[in-house]
Amino acid sequence: MRFERGADLLVWSLLVLNGVVVSLLSEVLRRALRRGDVDRNLLTSVVGGTSDAIYVKDLDGRYLLANGAAAGYLGRSQAEVLGRDDLAMLPVETALAITKLDGDIIASGRTQTQEEFLVNEAGERILFQSTKGPVYDASGAVVGLFGVSRDITKSKLAEERIQYLAHYDVLTGLPNRVQLDERIQHAIAQAAEGGQKLALLFLDLDHFKDINDSLGHSVGDALLMALARRLRAIMRADDMVARLGGDEFVFLLQGVDVAGLAQTAQRILDVVEETFSIEQHELTVSGSIGIALYPDDSGDLEGLVKCADAAMYRAKQNGRNRYCFFTAEIEALAVRRMQVVSALRHALEQHQLTIHYQPQFSARDGRIIGAEALLRWHHPSLGQVSPEEFIPAAEDSGLIVPIGEWVLRHAVRQMRAWLDEGMTPFVLAVNLSTVQFRHPNLPAMVAAILAEEQLPAQYLELELTESGAMHDPPAAIAVMDQLHEHGVRMAIDDFGIAYSSLSYLKKFKVYKLKIDQSFVRDISADPEDRAIVTAIIAMARGLGLRTIAEGVETQAQLDFLREHGCDEIQGYYYSKPLTAEQFGRFVQEVEPCAA
Template identity: 55%
Template sequence: MQPFQQGRFVMPILAKPMRPALVGIVVFLLAGLVAGGLVYRSEQHRRQLAQSRALAMAADHAQSLQQNLQQALGPAQFEQVVARGYDYVLWRIDPASQQRQIIAQSAKVPLDAVDFELKVPNAKWTLSVAPTTGWADPQGLSLKVALAALFSVLLAYSAKQAGAARVRANELQVDVNAQAVELVALNQRLQSTLDALPDLLFETDMDGRYLAYHSPRSELLGKTLHRVLPVAVADICLAAVHEANAVGYSHGKQIQLALPDGAHWFELSASRKPGLPGDAPTFIVLSRDITERKKAEIKIERLTKLYAALSQCNQAIVRCSDASELFPIICRDAVNFGGMKMAWIGMLDEADQLIKPAASFGSGVEYLEGIEISVDLSGDKGRGPTGTSIREDRPFWCQDFQHDDATAAWHERGERFGWGASASLPLHLKDRVIGAFTLYAGEACAFDEAAQNLLLEMALDISFALDRFADERERKIMQDDLRDSEERYRKAFQTSPDAVNITRLVDGLYVDVNTGFERITGWRHDEVVGKTATELNLWGNPADRMRLVDALQSEGRCNNLEATFVKKNGDIFHGLMSAEKVRFKDVDCILSITRDITEKKLAEAQIQQLAHFDQLTGLPNRSQLHDRFRYALSLAQRHGDQLAIMFLDLDHFKNINDTLGHSVGDQLLVDVSRRLKAALREEDSLSRLGGDEFILLLPGTDEAQASQVATKLLAAVAQPCQIEQNELVSTVSIGIALYPNDGQDFETLSKNADAAMYRVKQASRNDFRFFTQEMQTHSARTLQLVNALRHALPRHEFELHFQPQVALQDGHIVGAEALLRWRHPELGMISPAEFIPIAEDSGQILAIGEWVLRTAVRQLKQWLDAGLRPMVIAVNLSAVQFRHPNLMALVTRILDEAALPPEFLELELTEAAAMDDPPAAIAIMNKLDEHGIRMSIDDFGTGYSSLSYLKKFKVNKLKIDQSFVRDISDDPDDKAIVTAIINLASSLGMHTIAEGVETASQLAFLRLQGCDEVQGYYVSKPLPKDQFEAFVRNSIS
């Protein structure tokens, strides 16, 4: 049996007791050998005791290891082992190479050492010790064996000693076993202590290779720090190891690791382990989790920076005078002092609802270049933090910029600039949101409650500054205005064209006057100052000054007081005075400004005359007549009387103006006014409305009396008058409306009288008519058509019909007249004779005429393109169209649009329209002729054409009115007129066309007289476009 088994000391014990007789025999027969055996056993006993002491010493050292591993591995601890007379070696089995690795050893290698197993974090170490002098002395053993043989007599004593030694050996075995158990318990307590540590403990070599780990992480052993940790973190750990190698220890280095539950901060402590000479150094590294402490430090640091930024912000607010100076400082301080990555201030543009950067600073300011941020919720650009903050007037905290949906449009930019969180705070000016202060932090969740409160305070301070800037601007403006006002007052006092003066309130003593006062009154400054108004006799009516003083005493000021004043030369002038009570050298005074309004008063009188009377005739105008009507109406209502309103219009007055000139026309109007007024009673009122229209008010007049007055007026106007060698005879058309039957107010009565006069014009002229209900119906119909015409074009209610024009020479269709038709959805087909005059009067004829011209030209072009026989399209022009300056451009544009040659278009103009202004008509016709556009005179023979003008007209054709054609077969006069027209046209080189041909006899007469063309129901009635096309094609076939 070996005395040492598996690191434990085992005492050999006999299996059973030896009998005394056998012992005696052995003693006496083998005395020397027994003695030597006893001596040997004695040496074994001594060795066992030495090994027990070694184990005890190793256990003590193990306990030291458990208490403080780093101190236990230090040189001082191992020197104590050597001092106690032992050699040692601390070793382990390398997991990688499975070779024995020396951790520490004495200078002398122990021989026949005892082993003690020691558990350390993630490893098993073995401590081997042996006495420096060895367990026994071989020479002493030989000597003792020899002596035992010589002194056998001492065997009995030796046996006794041997028995005692056996007893002591058994006791020693018990002690050793107890010491071993205690060492194991100590080792377990050390392991429990290490396991209970919240810190990480591991051992590395100089290259950062894991040698041991106190937690079960065996997969780390043999790996380097750079294989396990991020490069930056591994570099910090390795730096701690190198520092420990240089100075023995390292403390305070910090690392951050991303763990499943988030980022954690650790603080590193490293120390170099003692080792045997020549051994590679190893290091114990302690890693303590300081995440909570670090968070608190970061929070304190962040708040400290924000406090600093807030302080800088407030200092800047005190220093700066406007936003353009303040905003860049605020952004810079938020970054430099507040720890932000970037900050910017955006202002809302009310016009386009976009947020425009006003100032920015920090990493990523180029992010703002070309950026489009809106407050409009309908687009993505308006749903971000800044837009939301301004739109909803609230702070917007984005704690995770890269994952917040609100910042989706800017994730790419935010990642490039390293933004983890953002905050947008609304800025106000006078409680109105005008912009936002936006900041970006480098880490997520950067804005806790304390940070938010500081930033909100900063935003409030900025808004306060904006209010202060605005107030300061207003104050400065007010100061400037006050200074300017004072300067203006000084200049106004001296340079005002008005009379400015200061007088004492109590007695009117003049204190000061300006040059305007001198100019207007004629009094010099030295003649006035020191004297009173009474002494100077300036007030035309002294009572006016008393009114001024009373107003100043009660109100403190008086505005626009009109009064008369006396100049130095005695002339009277009208003045408009404004004054207020002031203190001047501690005396109540009057500061007054008086403007000379003499010319204005005269002008007002003239304007009053113009406002109520006609300048040409001196008759009251419509406004004055209306006032007189109200008075007459009140009398009629009080007494139950009637009154009459007459509407008068001179017949053919325009012809006089056009032929004899406006001067003659004006003299005629004055003469007519005199005659009319002479035919009236004193209580009657005659008014000129304008042009050749007059309106007459006859109080207390019934129908019979009104007839008598109208007859007298017709006779008075019809008298010849001599004006500039011209004897003129005029007639007048009169319409009459009576109160109360025809209306209860002036507007209704004058409108109805006008309607009655219009019927006279349509009938015979030089007559009068009373208003009837039929006229009212006609007026209502007219109004209805005026309103309906406004919608006819947009609703496509107009259509064109086409009436063929046939050449009498060969019977071919050579043209077509485009005739306008109006098919109203409710009123049905409306005659052009009814709606064309209404369109002309209401100003709608231009748009309608353009539609007719464009539609007719396009239709002819379509027919020509479809192979229809070439023909001319005739389109009627109204007088308004013909006189319009844009006529030429309109016609050529329409022809160009349709690509129709101008020789296919013929414009028809009535004789009356052509003779309205013959020189102008000649100029227009010449332009049309230059462009190859034909002209014809419609309704020829119904007007008053001058042959001198007719021959100058560029006209291709005369159109004989159907009123002459209708009775041509029976009426000699009509035959003569038609024959004369045909002969006239032939002599002037013009063609003729007769309209309204309905019978064969009419056709035969016209052919006989040499008429060129005819149109009428005898050939065909006006046809819609499709029927007309079919008619033309059938006539060809």
């Protein structure tokens, strides 16, 4: 900065800092530098209105000019600042750092912009962005230093916060997908150079949504934070655990072997399964892990995550709470699953779904007293897709809700048509998935369909699996109560394969237990199956509930069930699932015989 006078005109020197133009009257500064005083009124009008600190020092570091903002940061009045140096007003360490920086700038002969900290006498730590440069007199000699400093503490913290949010998960503090991507690119480069393997482990908690639904998101979030601390604690220094979102975690392990990976995966599962104490709740969860290797399975993050995710899904299919390595077979299954999900999205509109009906019979006299509606799907290129394959895909993709509503509406409509044709009334059973059952609109939707199709509720029975009911018993009770108010019957499907509390079973508004076919299959030869079936029938009778056995295929099975008091029979012994037209003919053939 140079000061001159020409043709009796004042020459303005402009200093730009972060878009702020600070104008200093050269004549005022020249006088200040020569005489050490300042025309205060003129100074106030020029620099007093800005929030940036504006100041001028002589070569000894004494302030010749300081606006109100500069004096405020120093904890002094403007009058107290003039003629004093930083050592007289700031902690020694801070003052020495500023003095050194000022000296370096003067020695360089250049104006520079840098960040610097100021700790005032109150102990406040302030970060400034300062533009400083030497001041020259008319002869070109350096006579001091000017400076303009802006407090960027808040903006810097905001910048750091933004940077943190870009690389870390807010809830758990673990690295996020962005940082994982950066880290794995570096790790892949190192592994490729050294001929080493990398492993990516994909962890997904089993049934975590049930915790959020039953206990609230605050409990779920607290569990995730506690789990993150556990996972971080068991990782080696060179390894990484990141949260992708929800209940999904990814581990990046370097320099690994297959045997060591298996041990690590099991260690992670063990840590996940340890009990959590959250807000007076003792919670136990499990997880499923998929494992993918670099370079064996893929050469980039997206590919590794895709492979590990497919392996994780396979682990869930195999029973959950286990790990699974990615294989070519899993890749084929993953491709098939994507094909199924994609095709399923168009199955309704393209009329590929049909409903078959399997008759249910009275064990006492062989009359048809009910039927179960069973969904079937035939795709033009995929062929006949089994429910065991497409129902889980529908649940995972969220398609189960519209598909379930379609099944219920068409089954109810068919039942109404049979009654209008004069068919002897019976009860039609329709299955509910756990996802459907948890949908808040279920009771209202069921009531609306019954009203629209004009079917009395007494002819509809909804089946829910035992495990579905026990995911969240209090919530299940509430939904069953609402359905009961609409006159709809509930039955527990696949009874015996999950753990049910008798105290809850008494509270469930159900009127029938369906004995799972796995107990019926070997009932003639397996003493344990016979004991289980006998106990279920006796318990149901004691609770005032009916029983129905599914999967009955032989005379011996039928005889045992009749002998021990099972009320209803369903299975290939009597009939396979039939189309609506076939079912109508079957009823006409059977009813005269039963009569």
